[in-house]
Amino acid sequence: MNYNFISNTMIKLENISKVYRTKEIETLALDNINFDVKEGEFVSVMGPSGCGKSTLLNIIGLLDEPDKGKLNLNNLEILSYEDKKTARMRNQLVGFIFQSFHLIKELNIYDNVELPLIYRKTPASERKKRVMEALEKVGLTNRMQHYPGQLSGGQCQRAAIARAVAGDPKIILADEPTGNLDSIIGHEVVGILADLNAKGTTIVMVTHDEMIARSTHRIVRLFDGRLVG
């Protein structure tokens, strides 16, 4: 199958390295990573536990700062990791989906999905419209007053997807989104991601599931902090 992508490179990593240091040990989490993702691509990242997949996602998502190398997001080179700037970029460009859903248990589903729009200072009427659209996309409008503890795993992950897309980000970073779900629900979730991708959202997904990975445009493999294959 041929995929036509707009030539715009959405994510570009050049010689990215990351070392975690404690008093006793230094761990090389990423070693000289060069990695591009085009706009509209759906890329899977695979590798054994501890190889640096989540670190890679955290760096792309500006949750962590590399020790060496350059990062470009949406044709913008990240020159500074100053807190307010990275927070704003994260809010505008990136939506996260986590293996453990990570919904705030003290807020209902509506409030959880609304979260990125609150930090974007979106007006209340616009927020409501976007939250409802996001909940409709994942089929959770009838559960929006429920709390995470009242939902199933699949419903929680769908809520997390709604939260990730409510702000209409250009990039979605999904860290093992099906890891805590059974295979049927897992495929449903991947289906939702595929629909989003079909509409133009760039997705980078960490997964251990070979079948799910093969349904994406490209598979990238990491081993001991390096890209292989």
Place this chain on the structure above:
Amino acid sequence: MLKNYFKIFLKVASQSKLFTFLSLFGISLTIMFVMIFSMTISKITSGSGPEKDLKKIVFCDRIMTKRTVNGKSTNGYSISACGRTLSETYLKKIKSADIVSMYTGAMPWEFILNGKYQKKLQNQTDAEYWDLFEYKFLQGRPYTKEEVISGANLAVITQSLKLLIFGSDENVLGKTVHYTSMDLTVTGVVEDPPKTDQNATGDLYFPYTLLKNTEAFDEYLGGFNTAFKAGNSNQFSAIHDETHAMIARLDAADTTQSIFLSGPYSQLEKIMRGYGDPEEYSKGSSLFKYLLYALAFILLPAVNLMALNFARIHERGEEIAIRKSFGAASSALRSQFLFENILMTLTGGIIGIILAYLVVGLLGSSLTISINYFNNVPLTFSFNYMVFAATLLACLIFGLLSGYLPAIRLSRMKPAVYLKGGEL
């Protein structure tokens, strides 16, 4: 945004019941004590009953003399209230005040009545005392200036003393009250002054001239207060200047000692000065000292609450990581945490204010605080906007003090640690 923070605050508070209870308990107890103390001080210094014009009165009740040898001060000094001669001959001549009065203030008076031991208070005054303070006369009249000068054996008593000595007799004017070796004829009966009054105090009042001047050995030192009543507070600086000019003249004329007069001070300044060295008293440093005490009093429970907040930081780690992932800057997280903390302290503060009113309302008359040696003041209910506002401000400071450092720590937490259990 604030609605979102408020929801989180309510949920976190209801889920962590022990933490919420400990926080609210500490805050409300502190605020309760601050409020009770403030209400009582406010009542004492604002004036009521005979002291209702307290804001127009300033007092001299402390003088210090230091021995000098060859014009140089020695280490020997004496501090006391004003001497009878100082008050009578010098201070009462001050012209800047509308009324000048000298009186001893409440002194203990112990006697046996019908075989029972009694402990009451007596107050030796001049005639101007009854113009200085607004006693309500239920019977008769005060003694006059002429009667004071002539040393007439007269007395004014309070209603409660009248009932104690004379029982249910309606008219006690002209009857006799026995004080030490003297028989005093009752010339007036007054309503009992409130226990919060610090100057208009006593059960038995009589002219100071009845007792021999045992202070003749030293004209400056003794046991008298001198009070100056002005038409308005603008006269106070003139009163101050005139009294100090007078003392300066006396000081210059006396080569054996140097003389320092403390005041004239308002009631609040007298309380702030306390019993310390009058020469070293300054309003600024005394106010600073009491503000430090207040801050220390609030600081201790604030530090406790800060420790509780630090202990709970990791419980909020996941939530902070999620918020950061979706665009919360560290400043937004600090604001959230401070907002929640201030809500907690305000809630505790409101509980403390309600507790203060309940405690004073239910137990006030049986609980006292000691303001001076002879007078334990009962806790007193009074609603004062300044005290209320100051208490809420204290809560705000409390919230900021106990929340700021934990908020900084929280906002600096690395999200990656909490988003996937620390996997690298």
